[in-house]
Amino acid sequence: MKMHNFSAGPSILPQEVLKKASDSVLNFNDLNLSLLEISHRSPNYVAVMDKARHLVLELLGLEGKGYSALFLQGGASLEFLMTAYNLLPLNGKAAYLDTGAWSAKAIKEAKMLGNVEIAASSKDKGYNYIPKNYKIPDNTAYFHCTSNNTIHGTQIKSFPEVDALMVCDMSSDIFSRQLDFSKFDLIYAGAQKNMGPAGTTLVVVKESILGKTERTIPSMLDYQVHISKDSMFNTPPVFPVYVSMLTLQWLKDLGGIEAIEKINNTKADLLYNEIDSNQNFSGTAVKEDRSHMNVTFVLTDDSKKEAFDTLCKNAGLSGLKGHRSVGGYRASIYNAMPLESVQTLVSVMQQL
Amino acid sequence: MKMHNFSAGPSILPQEVLKKASDSVLNFNDLNLSLLEISHRSPNYVAVMDKARHLVLELLGLEGKGYSALFLQGGASLEFLMTAYNLLPLNGKAAYLDTGAWSAKAIKEAKMLGNVEIAASSKDKGYNYIPKNYKIPDNTAYFHCTSNNTIHGTQIKSFPEVDALMVCDMSSDIFSRQLDFSKFDLIYAGAQKNMGPAGTTLVVVKESILGKTERTIPSMLDYQVHISKDSMFNTPPVFPVYVSMLTLQWLKDLGGIEAIEKINNTKADLLYNEIDSNQNFSGTAVKEDRSHMNVTFVLTDDSKKEAFDTLCKNAGLSGLKGHRSVGGYRASIYNAMPLESVQTLVSVMQQL
Numbered sequence: 001m002k003m004h005n006f007s008a009g010p011s012i013l014p015q016e017v018l019k020k021a022s023d024s025v026l027n028f029n030d031l032n033l034s035l036l037e038i039s040h041r042s043p044n045y046v047a048v049m050d051k052a053r054h055l056v057l058e059l060l061g062l063e064g065k066g067y068s069a070l071f072l073q074g075g076a077s078l079e080f081l082m083t084a085y086n087l088l089p090l091n092g093k094a095a096y097l098d099t100g101a102w103s104a105k106a107i108k109e110a111k112m113l114g115n116v117e118i119a120a121s122s123k124d125k126g127y128n129y130i131p132k133n134y135k136i137p138d139n140t141a142y143f144h145c146t147s148n149n150t151i152h153g154t155q156i157k158s159f160p161e162v163d164a165l166m167v168c169d170m171s172s173d174i175f176s177r178q179l180d181f182s183k184f185d186l187i188y189a190g191a192q193k194n195m196g197p198a199g200t201t202l203v204v205v206k207e208s209i210l211g212k213t214e215r216t217i218p219s220m221l222d223y224q225v226h227i228s229k230d231s232m233f234n235t236p237p238v239f240p241v242y243v244s245m246l247t248l249q250w251l252k253d254l255g256g257i258e259a260i261e262k263i264n265n266t267k268a269d270l271l272y273n274e275i276d277s278n279q280n281f282s283g284t285a286v287k288e289d290r291s292h293m294n295v296t297f298v299l300t301d302d303s304k305k306e307a308f309d310t311l312c313k314n315a316g317l318s319g320l321k322g323h324r325s326v327g328g329y330r331a332s333i334y335n336a337m338p339l340e341s342v343q344t345l346v347s348v349m350q351q352l
Numbered sequence: 353m354k355m356h357n358f359s360a361g362p363s364i365l366p367q368e369v370l371k372k373a374s375d376s377v378l379n380f381n382d383l384n385l386s387l388l389e390i391s392h393r394s395p396n397y398v399a400v401m402d403k404a405r406h407l408v409l410e411l412l413g414l415e416g417k418g419y420s421a422l423f424l425q426g427g428a429s430l431e432f433l434m435t436a437y438n439l440l441p442l443n444g445k446a447a448y449l450d451t452g453a454w455s456a457k458a459i460k461e462a463k464m465l466g467n468v469e470i471a472a473s474s475k476d477k478g479y480n481y482i483p484k485n486y487k488i489p490d491n492t493a494y495f496h497c498t499s500n501n502t503i504h505g506t507q508i509k510s511f512p513e514v515d516a517l518m519v520c521d522m523s524s525d526i527f528s529r530q531l532d533f534s535k536f537d538l539i540y541a542g543a544q545k546n547m548g549p550a551g552t553t554l555v556v557v558k559e560s561i562l563g564k565t566e567r568t569i570p571s572m573l574d575y576q577v578h579i580s581k582d583s584m585f586n587t588p589p590v591f592p593v594y595v596s597m598l599t600l601q602w603l604k605d606l607g608g609i610e611a612i613e614k615i616n617n618t619k620a621d622l623l624y625n626e627i628d629s630n631q632n633f634s635g636t637a638v639k640e641d642r643s644h645m646n647v648t649f650v651l652t653d654d655s656k657k658e659a660f661d662t663l664c665k666n667a668g669l670s671g672l673k674g675h676r677s678v679g680g681y682r683a684s685i686y687n688a689m690p691l692e693s694v695q696t697l698v699s700v701m702q703q704l
Contacts, residue, residue, distance in 0.1 A: 005385055008391070009391070010388060010587065013389055032355045032668075033357055034365065036362060036550075037359060038359060039360070039361070076586075077572050078425075109572075190587060192590075238544075239549055239550070239551060243388065319391060
């Protein structure tokens, strides 16, 4: 049975990428060797890493603007710590926007290293909206926000202008919509939503902002160390980086972020329209802040749960369960999700 | 052409593991979904992580002895830091055995967190031997050593009895030989030599030694956090852990460490005998400390380099170049390396 994979992450990847990835495990670049068993310093693999880093800057429109792209390990969770290690000066201050579970985790880790203020929070309403019109405290070293909240289904549509370095966790919506990425000084993203499989973390950092905290930074947590070694300070996560490169190439061939944004808007509009017009369903996020990546909704009548779940299962719809902390449903419709799968979901919603 | 892969890491994996890994990228467990696109919290993947952790303790003979096995990220390089964070008390002291480039890196990171003494070093002779009969300073919190030195081709044959916690970086020889693993309190190993592909790091830790440093440990660096979440504090490196599980299962099916050690000894003896009896070659490590995983040697007459390299290439021998910091040749003959490949190398050496 054809499956429609709405998993929130790790999540759907393009079929042609999966095919090439599978082939590489048996025979990479016709070397008669597996990608998994060659040196990361061999020319064939160095070319993969170089291409992946280059594609990131090209797709984000950041070439020649003083940025470096790194493929690290540890997920966004380790970036919560690295952000503070690299950017929070001793006795300095950072401001965080608290828009969900992942923002809260970022705040917790940063607080271990210094003074962190919450610029605004939407926790009062279960994180179902994005705060606006807040002020960043004076003398803030950096402002940190989460562009898309996977669990709560909200997304920042307009980023604030701040008089501080701009740091953004874009784990779940990077490469999904056009933004002026040069307004950000540090962007990071776990690969396993819109870029690749679990196991690598993308970091895009403006090089000129580094080296100013007066901290002793452990090597593995120091962006400057990774930049100086072309993202190969130690053995990189070879396969996850390769699959990310393939996905970035797929996106470029498709027309880049401009092209995928149109498709993403079509998918999101189709699904939100159904939620708003079908009396069996109700969206959980405030309308103006709705995510185009993670569509969260609930049944208006819980007694229909079994019937809806059965319809979904019979149609091959997978991964629709809401996050264990909030319940309900969540349809993750990342870049690689075909329109056809969203149409199938809408058709199932109409059958209920 | 059949290739014989002597790469030092990432390195050879069993063919049957590569086949299953390749299949899983297209269709995992007959779910009609790729392993790369399912939730790490789905029952099918949780079973993979549980099995991998269980196999580690079973193969090492550590079941029911208070140990926990974790599959983390960041390689041994991040463990250099985590070791000190988790085990070096504020104002405490650690002792390190300096047997090569990787030991030196471990020492550098630990020094950022506290007082580190070098128990002994073989740097005086280019790390071509393992120091013996050294003393560990009194009141040492832990003693750290590197069991096998990939670059220099040396291996600790007999571990010291120490009055401190015993920590060992076994990245390049774990699961290759029988040891009383219960004498170690913390073992770590990057997967990409004897266990799996790059992208995950095995940590085996005795739970009772943790939580005693009086340090505030960032979540991602805290072994107790990872233990409390069954090695799923955040999204794990899904594919590298799966391939590691397959390799551990392969080893168990083959008869475990006892069986593979016999094969490893046969391979190492064959190759070292050739090096010692063939006047064209000379081993670089002191005989009694020779590694059974990484066999380092040089040509006695450098003018024969081109001829030897051509013979190797024509026979499909790959990955024999010594580490860029020391030169010469290095044949890495990890668990998955078949005897046939070592025989082919020996035959090529005899042709020179």
